[in-house]
Amino acid sequence: MQKFDVIVIGAGQAGIPLSKKFAQAGKKVALIEKRMIGGTCINDGCSPTKTMVASARVAYLVKNGAKWGANPKNFELDYSTVLERKNAIVKSFRNGAIKGLEKEKNITVFMGEGYFEAAHHIKIDTKEETIDIEGELIFINTGCSPTIPNIEGIKTTSYLTSTTIMELEEVPTHLIIIGGGYIALEFGQMMSRFGAKVTILEKSDTLLPHEDDDVCVAITDIFKSENIEIHTSAEVIAVSGKNEKTVSTTIKGKKRDFTGSHILVAAGRSPQTKNLKLSFAGINTNDRGFIEVDEHLKTTQKNIYALGDVKGGPAFTHIAYNDYVILADNLLKNGSKTTKGRLVPYCMFTDPQLGRIGITEGEAKKQKLNYKVAKLEMKYVARALETGETKGYMKAIVDAGTxxxxxxxxxxxxxxxxxxxxxxxxxxxxxxxxxxxxxxxHPLFSESLNNLFMSLDE
Structure with missing residues (x-):
């Protein structure tokens, strides 16, 4: 049995800095990673997707250059270069993370799958052997993976996830996307701009069902302007096919089949807790498998904490990183930081972007707040007009009293x-x-925040 002061399960965007911080404080740290250093964000999340989104935007601008007086001639997408650029950036980020860990003399990295034998006893299955370790403090940062819904035919029909779609060596001819959330929309627009025909099937009444209605309408209009096919209230009942795929649906009570070359399942993400054997450690999860924590990120077992997506709540890299900040401050500096009331910003990297912070208008209504709404369409923003980027709007919810x-x-x-x-x-x-x-x-986009709030009563 190897003994450590600290055990971190998962080398993601919270696990890595947490390991380093404790190592620098003189603690003996074990960091366990079953797949790749850097976790989802670096390897198949933020870094690769936003790199490819950038390539898709350039392709779109080039194809539509006449709008700016730059007439395109003989446009051709070199998808191999898109992938090479993405892979190079991912490799650079991953290697940077690995080198950062190698510099820390108090960290031992175990490449294998870790799971609980008892509350502070972890087993690690590596390619060569099973290793037993003990630790006084344990942190779980295992994240989430794509949810695969129980659809008829899904086990016998090949499909793509947010991970595997970036491994394709060619652009799909016709991509059918099951889901209409943030991941679905980023990949949908990206692949459309690369030249694929794209069909989006969302079971809710609107895309982005957690956003205000005007957000959903604006994004839908933008996508339709790029010839992306959208169907809401679409319940997927079956998938089938080998070379050519068929997705069978019911839309508002009527059956309809869609046929395409590829299927992307973008129906949410599930916590990677199934193989952790959390019950052996007395750690509770909710009915969806997310680890239950309090506002200090403590689990139901003493000296065991959970960070990032695996604990539920907002599933963003920056939230995982803030979880690390909270724990490092509280456990190493006797701080008292909590997750209670923290602001949760996020951005959907479609083009144009959706940036969100605080409550929506719908939430303000639900809470019966005394509020006002300031709204300014981008077509009235000077910078937007000058750059030819007039899609969308600015909207703010303000307290009428304060x-x-x-x-x-x-x-x-x-x-x-x-x-x-x-x-x-x-x-x-x-x-x-x-x-x-x-x-x-002047002239910046942010300058028009002046004008945004001029729409409110003096």
Whole structure:
């Protein structure tokens, strides 16, 4: 039995910095990773997808260059270069993470699958052997993987996930996407811009069912303007086929089949807890398999914590990283940070982007708040007109009494960056009146935050 002060299961965007921080504090650390150092974000999440999204945007701009007076001639997509660029960036990020761990003398990295034998006893199945280790402090950062719904024929029909679609060596002829959430939309627009015909099937009444209706309408209109086929209220009942795939649905009570070259299943993500044998450690999960934690990220077992997607809640890399910040501060500096009330920004990297922070208008209504809505379409934003990026709008929810910002939805070029400006305002309790009278550099997208809040009563 090897003994450690700290055991971290999962070398993702929380597990790596946490391991390093404890190692630098003089603790003997074991870091367990069953697949690849860097976790989902570096290997098949944020880094590769956003790299490919960037290539798709350039392809779109080139094909539509006449709008800016740059007439394209003989446009041709070199998809092999797209993949090479993506793979090079992923390799660079992963190698950077590996080198960072190698510099820490107090970290032992185990490449294998870790699971509980008892509360503080972990077994690791490597390619060569099974290793037993013990640790006083244990952190679980195993993340999530694509959910595969129980659809008739799914086990005998080949399909793609958000991971495997990036391994294709050619662009699909016709991609049928099951799901209409953030992942589905990023891949849908990307592949459409690479030249695929794309059909999106969403079971809810709208795309992005967790967003305000006007967000759903705007994104739907943008996608339809790019000839992406969208069907909502579409219940997938079966899939079939080998070379040619068929997706059978019912849409508002009527049966309809869709035929394409590839199927992408983008129906959410599930926690990677099944093989951890959490019951052996007395760690509770909810009915979906997510680890139950309190506001300090403690599980139901003493000195065992969970970080990132595996604990449920907002499934974003930056939330996992903030989980690390909370635990490092609390356990190494006697801090008192919690997850309670923290702001959760996020961005969907479609083009234009959707940047979100705080509450939606729907949530404000549900909470019966005294609020106002400021809204400005991008076609009235000077910078948007100058750059030819006029799709979308800026929208902010403000408290009518305190005049503080409660939330924002930005659909537009640099939507995430504009959202971040409003996030900083929320953190600093800056009122919309202060933003309205602030001096921004001209001409920036953020400058039109002046105009956004001019839409409210003086």
């Amino acid at each position: 005049k503080l910002i409660l939330g924002a939805s930005i659909i537009g070029e640099q939507g995430g960056e504009i959202m971040s400006v409003l996030q900083m305002a929320m953190m600093g309790n800056i009122t919309y009146e202060q933003i309205r009278s602030n001096i921004f550099a």
